[in-house]
Amino acid sequence: MSVSAAFEKARADDRAALVGYLPAGFPTVDAGISALRAMVEAGCDVIEIGLPYSDPVMDGPTIQAAAQRALEGGVRTRDVLRTVEAVAATGTPTLVMTYWNPVERYGVERFAADLAAAGGAGLITPDLTPDAGGAWIAAADAHDLDKVFLVAPSSTDERLAMTTAACRGFVYAAAVMGVTGARATTSELGEPLVARAKATLEDQRRDTPVAVGIGVSNGEQAAEVAAYADGVIVGSAFVRCLLDEDEPAAGLRALTALTDDLARGVRRA
Numbered sequence: 725m726s727v728s729a730a731f732e733k734a735r736a737d738d739r740a741a742l743v744g745y746l747p748a749g750f751p752t753v754d755a756g757i758s759a760l761r762a763m764v765e766a767g768c769d770v771i772e773i774g775l776p777y778s779d780p781v782m783d784g785p786t787i788q789a790a791a792q793r794a795l796e797g798g799v800r801t802r803d804v805l806r807t808v809e810a811v812a813a814t815g816t817p818t819l820v821m822t823y824w825n826p827v828e829r830y831g832v833e834r835f836a837a838d839l840a841a842a843g844g845a846g847l848i849t850p851d852l853t854p855d856a857g858g859a860w861i862a863a864a865d866a867h868d869l870d871k872v873f874l875v876a877p878s879s880t881d882e883r884l885a886m887t888t889a890a891c892r893g894f895v896y897a898a899a900v901m902g903v904t905g906a907r908a909t910t911s912e913l914g915e916p917l918v919a920r921a922k923a924t925l926e927d928q929r930r931d932t933p934v935a936v937g938i939g940v941s942n943g944e945q946a947a948e949v950a951a952y953a954d955g956v957i958v959g960s961a962f963v964r965c966l967l968d969e970d971e972p973a974a975g976l977r978a979l980t981a982l983t984d985d986l987a988r989g990v991r992r993a
Contacts, residue, residue: 727817727845727870727893730769731933731954740950740990742767743935744983745821745959746966747774748807749799750790755972757810759979763962764816766980767987771811772848772959775804775822786960789967801830805842812843819872819893821848827860836863846870846893853883854890861890874898875921877913888924894933894955895921915952942982946989956990 725733734741744763750756760771776791776799783791804820812818820839827835827847839847846869852860854873864871870893875884877899888895899914914936921934935955940946942961949956965982969975 725815725817727770727819728933730817731894734769734990735933735954737991740946740953741769741933741935741955742946742983742987742990743770743772743937743955743957744768744962744986745772745774745957746962747776747787747791747794748804749776749794749797750963751793751966751972751975752797753799753803753807756794757807758972759966759976760807760811761814762976762980763983764811764814766983768816768983770845770955771816771818772821772957773804773807773811773818774959775801775820775826777823777826779823779825784960786963786967790963801826801835805838805844808839808844809842812845817845818843819845819848819870821850824849824852824860832859832863833866836860836867836869840867840869844869846872848872848874848896850874850896850898854886857890864892870894872896875917877917879917881920881924884920884924885928888921888930888932889928891932894935895925896957897921897934897936897953898938899936899949914949918953940986943985943987943989943992946986947992950990956986958986 731741776794808818872893873887873891874896875887897917918934933954935957936949936953937957940958946956965978966975
């Protein structure tokens, strides 16, 4: 199933899609694959797999800690691709979320080809803008991969228009100004940002879904966001489930319980 098809299915069910994130290699490569599969089984519609990076400028302390553990465990790009292959085999659309430097070092065309060969759906690139992403856009188009760029409350109308026009799969609306992390309340900036993005897409005669990320940590918050967005993206709260538990089985139970709560949330908006 493609990312677009997953959002269309959720829309047909009159709900938002649930997008779940974990970094590859955390707590280990194999344990991470098991965790991601558990998220799929418990209700995630789309999976984001993080490529651990040594300078994660947009990530909060929770995701930084997980990525650092993965790097210390020796995770490499090939492990990320193996994780993608294992998760994509479930039939769930699987994206890689990565800073641009590792892709550039690996080779843009090579990365696109290897990601497509692994069954990956595309890339989310938080620090790459469309006007600087010509090489990636060309490679993605050549390999039929989705291109997910970020918009923020600070995006000008011109940048919002440029970014939404370049997205394929969905538009990532970063609803909080600052780094990632679970929060006690959802951002009040999310709804107006989604409204701006949707109005811009309507002007472009495009129907790309808009998903909101950064801050959601429970089903109640997921329901709040699902009331106005096409998708709810959750990362730090999932990572925290595994960071807080010493026993792998306990971590999987916590992860499954959270996924179930979030999946119920996107269905009751």
